[in-house]
Amino acid sequence: MSQTVFAPWENPEEKPLIEFRNVTKRFGSFTAIDDLSLDIYAREFFALLGPSGCGKTTMMRMLAGFENATEGQILLSGQNIGPIPPNRRAVNMMFQSYALFPHLSVWENIAFGLKRESKDKEAISARVEEMLRLTRLTKFAKRKPHQISGGQRQRVALARSLAKAPKLLLLDEPLGALDRKLREETQFELMDIQEKTGTTFVIVTHDQEEAMTVASRVAVMDEGKLIQVATPDVIYEAPNSVYVADFIGDVNLIEGRGTTEGERIRLDWAEGQPPIWATPRGPVDTDRALTFAIRPEKVSIAKDKPEDRRNLLEGEVIDIAYLGNISTYHVKIAGGQIIKAQTANTRRLANRDITWEDRVWLSFTETSGVLLEH
Numbered sequence: 001m002s003q004t005v006f007a008p009w010e011n012p013e014e015k016p017l018i019e020f021r022n023v024t025k026r027f028g029s030f031t032a033i034d035d036l037s038l039d040i041y042a043r044e045f046f047a048l049l050g051p052s053g054c055g056k057t058t059m060m061r062m063l064a065g066f067e068n069a070t071e072g073q074i075l076l077s078g079q080n081i082g083p084i085p086p087n088r089r090a091v092n093m094m095f096q097s098y099a100l101f102p103h104l105s106v107w108e109n110i111a112f113g114l115k116r117e118s119k120d121k122e123a124i125s126a127r128v129e130e131m132l133r134l135t136r137l138t139k140f141a142k143r144k145p146h147q148i149s150g151g152q153r154q155r156v157a158l159a160r161s162l163a164k165a166p167k168l169l170l171l172d173e174p175l176g177a178l179d180r181k182l183r184e185e186t187q188f189e190l191m192d193i194q195e196k197t198g199t200t201f202v203i204v205t206h207d208q209e210e211a212m213t214v215a216s217r218v219a220v221m222d223e224g225k226l227i228q229v230a231t232p233d234v235i236y237e238a239p240n241s242v243y244v245a246d247f248i249g250d251v252n253l254i255e256g257r258g259t260t261e262g263e264r265i266r267l268d269w270a271e272g273q274p275p276i277w278a279t280p281r282g283p284v285d286t287d288r289a290l291t292f293a294i295r296p297e298k299v300s301i302a303k304d305k306p307e308d309r310r311n312l313l314e315g316e317v318i319d320i321a322y323l324g325n326i327s328t329y330h331v332k333i334a335g336g337q338i339i340k341a342q343t344a345n346t347r348r349l350a351n352r353d354i355t356w357e358d359r360v361w362l363s364f365t366e367t368s369g370v371l372l373e374h
Helices: 056-064 106-116 121-134 150-163 180-197 208-214 232-237 242-247
Strands: 018-027 030-040 045-049 071-076 091-094 168-172 200-205 217-222 225-230 252-261 264-268 276-278 289-294 300-302 311-322 326-332 338-344 359-364 370-373
Touching: 018 056, 030 056, 030 071, 030 225, 045 056, 045 180, 045 208, 056 071, 056 091, 056 168, 056 200, 091 150, 106 121, 106 150, 121 150, 121 180, 150 180, 180 208, 200 208, 208 232, 217 232, 217 242, 225 232, 225 242, 242 252, 242 289, 242 370, 252 338, 264 289, 300 338, 311 338, 326 359
Parallel strands: 045 200, 045 217, 091 168, 168 200
Antiparallel strands: 018 030, 018 071, 217 225, 252 264, 252 289, 264 276, 289 370, 300 359, 311 326, 311 359, 326 338
16 A cells, blocks of 8 residues: 655645745845745645744744734735734744743643633643643653753643644744754654644754754745755755755765766866766756765765776875764865765774775766756
8 A cells, every 4th residue: 555645735736824925024124034935735844944044033933923024925724814913823833942831830831821711621631631642741741841851841842832733833943952862853753743733833943954854845045035945855866056955964066167968968177187977957057167066975985996987086085084874085186175975884993994095086976966057
């Protein structure tokens, strides 16, 4: 039985849950969001990713109702939410600081928003118990926030945010306060909870790995504009610009002049060096400077010259980063450029044959990199 792929953005019949329509937000003379249009669909786990000051938090604050758009409209389920105050929107926001009440127990923290809506006690109790089960906090219900760990406090904040069953949950750098290992565990918990509740999550983060792990789609932003909006695999394997390639993960960027030869493009990148051959993924204008982007894990490294590869670069190992499961070799090639090659550490350290100052050959296939125009 094949599982249907979740991709509502590919279905023209599907109506988005959130629509940004030509939204601009100015603070005085500074433009934080610049004529931005974006659709986000129900049940998505959507990530807004970019460096500090790119506008991602401003977008989230406009969804929450803490800021109003200077121009354009934001629609939720087809309704313009501009005039609707924050407490009347079917939107909840979870802050980086969690903002838990220190004097209330975990149970009371989760119940807080429900009590303010004065529902009957049984309904509140049933909902709180359901949230405790969902976030695996049942046995901590009577504890105060200072008596539980950072990861558990994070789950209390999540349970409280989800208790009122919002259509949309906004998460502002939600895992920023957690250590790396706990962050990774919590990312999978977030995905699991999001799937179980069916709530649409929009997460703001500057952590590329986090966005790539949790999100159904990622919007990479820069200076108030969307640079690329796509699924994580497309963002990584087929970035639409040098900015996106460079922002997401590790990448080697080699600049040169391109010439079309049949179905391939020949990139001349350094005087007296063999060209790089690449297979473009779409039409490429070769009358301009091009950048060849290739991920380190797609570059092979060897002491002996491989005979079967068309793309070969010779260089010298100047640095080795050992990361346990992988090693990254920094190799200086013609013109002084550094290229990174990554290998999986299947052998013990003592048995590895490449070390500092070795002359090595780097090789890669014609389809392993992408050509990007400037």
